[in-house]
Every structure is written in structure tokens, then in C-alpha cells.
Amino acid sequence: DTAVSQTPKYLVTQMGNDKSIKCEQNLGHDTMYWYKQDSKKFLKIMFSYNNKELIINETVPNRFSPKSPDKAHLNLHINSLELGDSAVYFCASSQSQGNTIYFGEGSWLTVV
Amino acid sequence: EDQVTQSPEALRLQEGESSSLNCSYTVSGLRGLFWYRQDPGKGPEFLFTLYSAGEEKEKERLKATLTKKESFLHITAPKPEDSATYLCAVLPSGGYQKVTFGIGTKLQVIP
Numbered sequence: 001d002t003a004v005s006q007t008p009k010y011l012v013t014q015m016g017n018d019k020s021i022k023c024e025q026n027l028g029h030d031t032m033y034w035y036k037q038d039s040k041k042f043l044k045i046m047f048s049y050n051n052k053e054l055i056i057n058e059t060v061p062n063r064f065s066p067k068s069p070d071k072a073h074l075n076l077h078i079n080s081l082e083l084g085d086s087a088v089y090f091c092a093s094s095q096s097q098g099n100t101i102y103f104g105e106g107s108w109l110t111v112v
Numbered sequence: 113e114d115q116v117t118q119s120p121e122a123l124r125l126q127e128g129e130s131s132s133l134n135c136s137y138t139v140s141g142l143r144g145l146f147w148y149r150q151d152p153g154k155g156p157e158f159l160f161t162l163y164s165a166g167e168e169k170e171k172e173r174l175k176a177t178l179t180k181k182e183s184f185l186h187i188t189a190p191k192p193e194d195s196a197t198y199l200c201a202v203l204p205s206g207g208y209q210k211v212t213f214g215i216g217t218k219l220q221v222i223p
Contacts (some may be wrong), residue, residue, distance in 0.1 A: 004155075005221070019124075040215065041197065041215060041216055042213070042215050043199065043213040044154070045210055045211065048210070058208055068175045090155050092155075097209040098143055098144070098203055098209045100146065100158055100161055101146070101158075101211060102158060103148075103155035103157075104155050105154055105155045106153075106154070106155050
């Protein structure tokens, strides 16, 4: 069983489109995250949710909107995609903040 | 702001040639330091958590150590399957407890 699963794994889309990435974890964790890994492989946090409540919201454009319908799910919706949004987006989870974070396999987003 | 610097950026070893990866950090108070392994096309895979200076943890050919300013990931007699990018991350003790990652060390082990 995959602990943190995200879909789609690959996404190629045109500038200006709106797209969503879905994430689910079956670890029973109460905290979920979205991380972005850019072309230089630098992994940076975007958002963190604890029990469906937004805890961390880094300096991310308003075009990015996370939604957590329940503790096991955290989706990422991106409006008006730009070329610079091309990156790998990782969903992750942990049991409370401050504990080990477990990552999904990543979603490769390419904006053309 | 918390900072994590990893060195070297890339390391090429012969199979069996032991070495160490360095992770230097600056954080107001350290709650924990994590090591992850990332294979191409995959998400980071958790290896170790270290909490206090002097702590050591081992797993197969890997041993992680921690001081007040840096952590080392020692690789003993590496094998080609150890080839990956190794990421270090710090968790501060205060604030929103946001984990900050280093850029990683890309390790290649040649048979």
C-alpha cells in the first residue's frame, strides 16, 4: 500500500490553464504538506495543513490554492498556469508538526 | 532565517570507498535534523532523525552524526545501489516548526 499517493504523476499543460493535483495519505497522520522542487532540486515548503486547518502558507502566488476536505486528503489547485510553475510538486504528511515527514512520489508539472 | 548548507554538491566514489557528506545548519533552536535519500524520479525517502548533539544513528552502510553546528552522513564501503541524492533538513524548535531542506549531495558510486 502506498503511504502518500498523489495524482497525476505527470502533467503537461498550456499556459493559462487551470489544473489540480490530488493527494491522499493512509498513514493516519494529521498534518499534510505541499512542497515544490525546482529545476535546481531545491525542496521548499508551500503549504502545511493540520487537521484541515492551514498552518503554513509560504510566499506562494494566490494562483495556488490548497484544499483539505479531510485529514487524509490535501489537493492543490493552480489557476492561470505560468511557465515558471513548471516543477515537481510533492505531497507529504506527518503525525503533527515537528515529526518525520513522509513524501509522495511527486507530480511532474510542465507548462508549455 | 534557518539555513542548511550541504557539501559537496556532488560526490563520485568507487565501490567500497568510504566517505562522508556534510550538512551545516543555522537555526535558532534545533528540534530535529533529518536525512533523506532521493532517487531520480522519486520522492525523498526518510533515513534518520537526530535530536541532540552527540547522537548517532546507523542503518546498513550509513551512519549519521550530529554536532551543534553540523551533521555528517558517513557511508562505509558504498555499493552502486547507494547512488542517490542525500538531503538534509532541519526542524526549528519554535515558531511554525517549518522544515528547511538543503540542496542535497548527489552521490554516484562506480562499480
